[in-house]
Amino acid sequence: MNVQIVIDSASDLPKSILEDYQLESVPLIVHLDDQDYLDGETIEPKMVYDAMREGKSPKTAQATPESFYNVFKKHAEQGKAIIYLAFSSELSGTYQSAVIAKDQVLEELPEADIYCIDTRAASLGCGLIAYHAAQLAQDNADVQDILDLANHYVNNMEHIFTVDDLEYLQRGGRVSKAQAFVGSLLKIKPLLHVDDGKLVPLEKIRGSKKVLRRMVDVMKERGEDFQNQTIAITHGDDEENASKLKNLIQEELSPKDVIIHTIGSAIGAHAGPGTIALFFLNKVKK
Incomplete structure (x- = not known):
């Protein structure tokens, strides 16, 4: 090369x-x-x-x-x-x-x-x-x-992700202690994305079962031409939910290919176990 x-x-x-x-x-x-x-x-x-x-x-x-x-x-x-x-x-x-x-x-x-x-x-x-x-x-x-x-x-490049416990983001200064405490009590699953390189909250979702469904819906809203895309999913030691997300996407959007892998130690140290992240190309800006 x-x-x-x-x-x-x-x-x-x-x-x-x-x-x-x-x-x-x-x-x-x-x-x-x-x-x-x-x-x-x-x-x-x-x-x-x-x-x-x-x-x-x-x-x-x-x-x-x-x-x-x-x-x-x-x-x-x-x-x-x-x-x-x-x-x-x-x-x-x-x-x-x-x-x-x-x-x-x-x-x-x-x-x-x-x-x-x-x-x-x-x-x-x-x-x-x-x-x-x-x-x-x-x-x-x-x-x-x-x-x-x-x-x-x-x-x-779009990033849509959720974490299993807000405490991990709180430790890294991404949310306040109060937000983490209330979120844990209410079983709130935050949906976040990356905007110009920064982590930005997107939505709060009550209950873990709804969050994968919402990730696919956001993907539909923001992306296009999935049949010609390689998309990616990463997870914080949670292959089960990563596989569920992959299956939903394959059934509904038929991407060209899906790469699925564990989040490495450096990012995982901040995001924590149970994190699920989805990556794809958005609608190309005209």
Whole structure:
């Protein structure tokens, strides 16, 4: 390949896709029980979710400039153009780490061709963008063609998700303690989305049975041309509900393909077990 696609571990892509498309992933850091782990490498999501169920509060840190520097320099020395598709800069400083590393590499290798793109996306929202970019890269497409496709996906990627317990979002400062307490009492399931890289509440739904149905309805309202789309579903150690959502979507919208995967340790440390997230392209803005 003439172009190397680089991602970070918050993209939550399955390892099979990373291997098939030669994607390189830079890990975020997860801190649990006084130890630091590399997301996607030295810690499994199940470990994080079980710890959260026990009342523990794992912390995360952005990927380091050094980790990006090593990856960027390696591929630049091989003469490849590099496109890094970053976890939303509104949710992590990882994008800024990559920009620092890019500048360091360019000081040493001024001819290096490195692009850092803030996808304003998270989990498989970011992962889908990288997946499609990597498909083009594997076909030896031009850098500009890959950048154009990636930016199209960046501008039109929808995230619709719900969490099982508002307490997890409260720990991360996404909702107040009062909101979390009242929500738990009333069995309210929040429906959220990502708007310009930020987590934004969308609706409050009473009862978990209704929330999957509403996710599909919102998908119908916001998206189109699903028969030609690869959509994605991620879950916080909740394969049962993720499969139910997949079945509803396949029955009603017949997407081209569905990628379903566990939310990784870094994002899972904030969203918590029981999170269900849905990613698709919205109606293209004219």
